[in-house]
Amino acid sequence: MSNAVEILKECEAFLEGHFLLSSGRHSSAYCQMAYLQQYPDKCAAVMAPVAEKLKELNVDVVVGPAMGGIVYAYELGRQLGKRAIFTERVDNVMTLKRFSIKPGERCIIAEDVVTTGVSSLETKRVIEEAGGVCLGIACVVDRTKADAPSPIPIVASAAKLDLPNYLPEECPICAEGKLPLVHLGSRKMKEQAKQTL
Numbered sequence: 776m777s778n779a780v781e782i783l784k785e786c787e788a789f790l791e792g793h794f795l796l797s798s799g800r801h802s803s804a805y806c807q808m809a810y811l812q813q814y815p816d817k818c819a820a821v822m823a824p825v826a827e828k829l830k831e832l833n834v835d836v837v838v839g840p841a842m843g844g845i846v847y848a849y850e851l852g853r854q855l856g857k858r859a860i861f862t863e864r865v866d867n868v869m870t871l872k873r874f875s876i877k878p879g880e881r882c883i884i885a886e887d888v889v890t891t892g893v894s895s896l897e898t899k900r901v902i903e904e905a906g907g908v909c910l911g912i913a914c915v916v917d918r919t920k921a922d923a924p925s926p927i928p929i930v931a932s933a934a935k936l937d938l939p940n941y942l943p944e945e946c947p948i949c950a951e952g953k954l955p956l957v958h959l960g961s962r963k964m965k966e967q968a969k970q971t972l
Contacts, residue, residue: 782820793949822915
């Protein structure tokens with residue numbers, strides 16, 4: 776198990792139990808990345824190998840989609856000595872409301888967790904519409920599957936996790952009947968989750 780996963784467990788950012796995902800599917804694990812952000816020193820340690828991998832790409836700007844990517848973009852920008860900005864939604868459309876990208880600037884998208892990579896396409900569009908070059912995604916946790924790769928290459932991650940998820944009617948955790956199904960984002964998630972910390 777990687778050092779990054781150990782730190783995530785220490786921060787209670789990696790939870791194990793029985794979770795209802797936003798897709799409606801069930802999973803035995805969930806990454807609550809906001810919990811890592813509570814500890815700047817641990818966040819910096821997790822992002823250090825990601826920043827190291829990015830040095831060879833000659834990045835000009837790190838772009839973090841709001842909300843999940845903002846802190847990780849900032850931390851990568853700090854470690855690389857580069858500019859860090861974020862995209863945000865205006866009338867439900869991802870945009871560069873507060874910042875600009877100069878034509879030709881080499882940009883990396885910073886994400887917390889990437890499962891399909893589809894949500895990063897909006898940020899890639901914003902970068903390219905501004906004339907920037909999207910080099911790929913850097914993330915804390917890469918949850919993509921080999922048979923369903925991200926449409927934007929993941930050039931660096933702190934941890935690659937193969938976390939299975941199931942249709943509700945095929946969920947082995949439901950079949951066991953031992954753990955309650957916890958809806959993500961609920962305040963009781965931490966208490967109800969079976970954590971192996």
